[in-house]
Amino acid sequence: MWLLNLQRTPRLILICVVLGVVGALGAQLFLLLLHFFDTYVLAAVGGYETIDVETAHAMTDIPQPFTRLYWCLPISTTLGGLAAGLLIFGLAPETEGHGTDATLLAFHRNKGRMRARVPFVKTLASAITIGTGGSGGHEGPTAQIASGMGAIIGQIFNLSDDERRIVILIGMAAGLSAIFKSPLGTAIFAVEILYSRMAFEGGALIFTLISASIAYSITGMFSGFTPLFLLLESSRDLVPLDLLWFSLLGALAGGVGALMPRIYYTIRDAFVALKVPRAIKPAIGGLAVGMIGIAMPPVIGGGYGYMQFVLQGGTGLAVWILVLLTFGKILTLSLTVGSGGSGGVFGPTLFVGVMLGGSFAGLLHLMNIDIDSNWLAVVGMAAVFAGTARVPIAAMVMVIEMTGGFTLIMPTMLAVAISFLVQLVLSRNTKYPTIYEYQARTPADSPVYRETFYQTAADLLRRQEVHLDRDILDSELQAVLEGGEGISLRQRKERLYRLLMPAGSPVAGREVRSLGLSDMGVVIVGIIRGEGEITPTGDTRLQVRDDLLVAANEESIRSFRDLIMTSSKNDAQDS
Incomplete structure (x- = not known):
């Protein structure tokens, strides 16, 4: 127009x-x-x-x-x-x-x-x-x-x-x-x-x-x-x-x-x-x-x-x-x-x-x-x-x-x-601190800029330009990552997801390079393991209870979920 x-x-x-x-x-x-x-x-x-x-x-x-x-x-x-x-x-x-x-x-x-x-x-x-x-x-x-x-x-x-x-x-x-x-x-x-x-x-x-x-x-x-x-x-x-x-x-x-x-x-x-x-x-x-x-x-x-x-x-x-x-x-x-x-x-x-x-x-x-x-x-x-x-x-x-x-x-x-x-x-800590219910405290608290913050954080993690630690996943970013929809990576088709390696996963103990992730269109950008954090390489072996930070598109993330969950689902059905 x-x-x-x-x-x-x-x-x-x-x-x-x-x-x-x-x-x-x-x-x-x-x-x-x-x-x-x-x-x-x-x-x-x-x-x-x-x-x-x-x-x-x-x-x-x-x-x-x-x-x-x-x-x-x-x-x-x-x-x-x-x-x-x-x-x-x-x-x-x-x-x-x-x-x-x-x-x-x-x-x-x-x-x-x-x-x-x-x-x-x-x-x-x-x-x-x-x-x-x-x-x-x-x-x-x-x-x-x-x-x-x-x-x-x-x-x-x-x-x-x-x-x-x-x-x-x-x-x-x-x-x-x-x-x-x-x-x-x-x-x-x-x-x-x-x-x-x-x-x-x-x-x-x-x-x-x-x-x-x-x-x-x-x-x-x-x-x-x-x-x-x-x-x-x-x-x-x-x-x-x-x-x-x-x-x-x-x-x-x-x-x-x-x-x-x-x-x-x-x-x-x-x-x-x-x-x-x-x-x-x-x-x-x-x-x-x-x-x-x-x-x-x-x-x-x-x-x-x-x-x-x-x-x-x-x-x-x-x-x-x-x-x-x-x-x-x-x-x-x-x-x-x-x-x-x-x-x-x-x-x-x-x-x-x-x-x-x-x-x-x-x-x-x-x-x-x-x-x-x-x-x-x-x-x-x-x-x-x-x-x-x-x-x-x-x-x-x-x-x-x-x-x-x-x-x-x-x-x-x-x-x-x-x-x-x-x-x-x-009015500190009151449910309604001001007469306007939909005021945000600061721009960082507004959904408008919260999305921008998430995208920036996701981009940095995707490019591995920041040190990944538990404080990142203990913030509000964790709740968004766990929501299932992932976070959009700016100017890219992929989104950032967080997945937990379940007990009985068929890929537990395997090296990252052996999973065929590049053909699948998936990149593991970070791993939280215990109290530590890992930036994965090809020879990194995945373990049960690893927190995986994964970049993928919607189709790829479904394939990756199936890959790490298949054995766990079968075990549950057998029991």
């Missing part, structure tokens, strides 16, 4: 342009659908009208929780969960949960592939879930819209697996940039979110920068180029003592960042174990969210308006209410997305961070410590997400861009670093 006739870099740049446009327009479509369900279901049926950022910025008094009870909210959230569940599990079960994790799964395990229906089902299901009162973020759907379209492009033009993986990152950056108005931060996020240990997919960064910039530029034509949230100017300057409060906030954020995945996945796993049809589970989660929202509506939906209230300071909310909103949002997010509903986790995590920062500022004010509450709200937003998702660089840049708080870069850096380290320590 014509696209494949281009050089790799021009080809990917062209795809960046296309997905930048798709990301921006997809985000606008999603917001229109969200507004539709928000107006005609949540407000009309549930009796609750959400507050957007602009409205919140213009209001002088924040609506107080517990002063009015919204008794019809459970109807809206339950109906939304039921509709989303039927849509998701009827058409594309992989669209349940948060879309960013689905993109990570496609990158690490599915060679950049998604079904063509995924972005369309995800868009509608997420709009229904969030628009009817479900507690989810906008970023998951918009990320999956553009990354899903990238997967479709990869399928149409038959791109290589490597390029498919880059393309879905390009799409993710575009979708996130359009929804958060953060081109630099989201470009970094797309290459940082893949790993939980300060690693980046650096080769894709130049392309995510291009797609994110294009998506941001087009989005600005619809909604302007002002930041997503609006901050008030501070009446004071930062002083050295303030760093102490930012450091303490970073430590608190790290604690919340370790707690949040545990709560989320505990509830998710409970729903997985629930013995009811999968399509019904989001309705059960929606009912629970609606019951909470009767008295505490700020924790349903996206909650951006209430984030703006806190970010502009002077909310008038008591500290205990802000703390309640912090943990209430974690609970409603877990019930909505963990039950199988569709939505992102980034937005709710930002909400948790803002409320944590606001409550910490309120506590300091009760102690007569003078510090701007909006500073702590901004820094708390970045610090909680940096810990929960382990993306410190992206979290810092994204939050600064989303709020325009460029003067807060230094305290944000400090709090983000502390949060990351605290979360890392507290």
